[in-house]
Amino acid sequence: MYKIFKKIELAPEVKLIEVYAPLIAQKAKPGQFVILRVSEKGERIPLTIADTNLFKGSITIVFQEVGKTTKLLGKLKEGENIIDLVGPLGNPSEIENFGTIIGVGGGVGIAALYPILKALKEKGNYVISILGARSKNYLIFRNEIERISDELYLATDDGSLGYKGFVSDVLKNILDLGKKISRIWAVGPTIMMKVISELTKPYGIKTIVSLNPIMVDGTGMCGGCRVTIGNKTMFTCVDGPEFDGHLVNFDELLLRLKTYKEEEQLALKLLEEGEEFKIASK
């Protein structure tokens, strides 16, 4: 059992939890993730380790409630337990002093980008951060990222804060200034990572993305998380989750993410109806 120490609502349907998992906390490196299960009948889902606290023996997870499992996770209160939690999984990010790097984070991906940028900053990189979300409320981890950034740019779809538009527009403006950029990290929705990778390719700047296919075990045993990188099939959980964005077949990944659309909607509907039923019968 893995106890939830702390829970904060960062934005509508975006929650942060700190979970007691001392082994994972000791081992976790930027870019790695955990797989958890919320109940005996639950699904195994992957979530990125956004931070660790060795003193408390805890890891921080930030998640968006998009379906049944993340909704159930969102309902757990401080003091309650997650039944299964395994990790750290995946390969750590490659952290070196590259020079100047840009981190692009979208939505809940901002939290996943944070430990990577923090480590890059500690290695002496000049860190330029570009964060984007639907609107101001969804721009999570702003202060944390600001603290470790040399430059910070914000973008919202509705213009409620920062630039009105996409992070890719902001990135393009920066790249066009002609400054030498050694590497770019893009972490966020798959479509965002695709757009950013397409944008940076002509500039010839290596762009790392963190892929999020559907997973089961997270240890290389099922092949459900396979993605096409260049012309090769790779398993995201053991070969990734970070890959060279210029080699990723994003269209295939976008299709594969829709595999269980109908089942996901059904599970969510039953969950919500179940709740109404409970409220009605009270």
Next chain:
Amino acid sequence: MLVNKKKTPIPEQDPKERIKNFDEVALGYDSELALKEAERCLQCKDAPCIKGCPVNINIPEFIRLIKEKKFDLAIKKIKEADNLPATTGRVCPQETQCEALCTLKKIGEPVAIGRLERFVADLELQKGFDIPKIKRKNDKRIAVVGSGPAGLTCAGDLARMGFEVHIFEAFHEPGGVLIYGIPEFRLPKKIVKAEVEYIKSLGVKIFTNVVIGRTYTVDELLKEYDAVFIGTGAGTPQFLNIPGENLIGIYSANEFLTRVNLMKAYKFPEYDTPIKIGKIVGVIGGGNVAMDAARTVLRLGAEEVHILYRRTEEEMPARYEEIIHAKEEGIIFDLLVSPIRFIGDEKGKVKAIELQRMTLGEPDSSGRRRPIPIPESNYIFPLDMVIVAIGTVPNPLIARTTKDLAFTKHGTIVIDEKTGKTTKDRVFAGGDIVTGSATVISAMGAGKISARSIELLLNHNL
């Protein structure tokens, strides 16, 4: 006395009924049938059958005890050698092991050793088992990586020898392939759980959700433990590497079976993990795993299930019994065909497979006749789900994170077969991680060998 030439048949669920449920196919002997079958055993002095059993169960002796209706003693006798008898009695390929060497084969069918083993094991599970009293004889600690048959056996034996044993398992449930691979209708999960409970009752502690190579490395284990046994199996699925393989609806057998068995996708939406079942399903491969996948998908509502295999039935590695069961249930065998590519629709879902017809040539290194493609024989076969069951290889995590541990080019760990010793000091290995995909009982045999060697090393410095 005249011996019956045939095995006493085991009652089975009717094929028409059983394809609608996940209950066990073979129902097991009752005591009357078991006594009748035990009578057939000739109690051979040299007992050739024992040599066919990788853990050397004293077969004539346990059968004699059954004859004398001393069922309690019969199971005790088996358990001296076999920690998981309800499992091996069900899934051992007896026809190539113990039963292959039975004297009765000269005149007819061998004694149904597996069925008798299962009978006394089930009887004990119903009653609740006797837990042998074990004293901790020393303060040495051993870490076992993986809780499949190899790990469970090694751990169980070491616990009986008086060691403190900790098993580390990556999944949230122990059992390895017994839990996530072999389907419910061949090996009920409550049986596996009971057998795991038995191992725990010997004092073994199992820590689930720990991935060695990630959560801890083998080198870190060596700092805390006196010896390490690696029994991580061969769980990484292979694919065909042909165009279209990542289309939606194409599963590895491991993913398909894990979703269904471990995650209980067959009970979706009561259980949260989904699975998408096609109407016309192609299962690629001819081994036990292909048969299990085909029979499982049939039970989940597929209308037509085709085994697509590139040689003929004769070369199929699957157990004969499983091929018969599959046929009885209506699985269609499309033989001498080889997949060329998959074709998808605009949503990225598989809608057909291109197959090429094959013919058989000269025997290859495995002794089986090699399939040769027939030019211009390609055709398109429409289907909407594919399960790829062409084998698995060892998981690379430990190889990538452990120094001084030698691996073959196939990714299996190099050991000394007599002792289970690896090239790394105090590290032993056995089961599928050493042999590649093999059998439950051979993995258990390997677990036993390593347990013995660990005892010799730690207690006698040998």
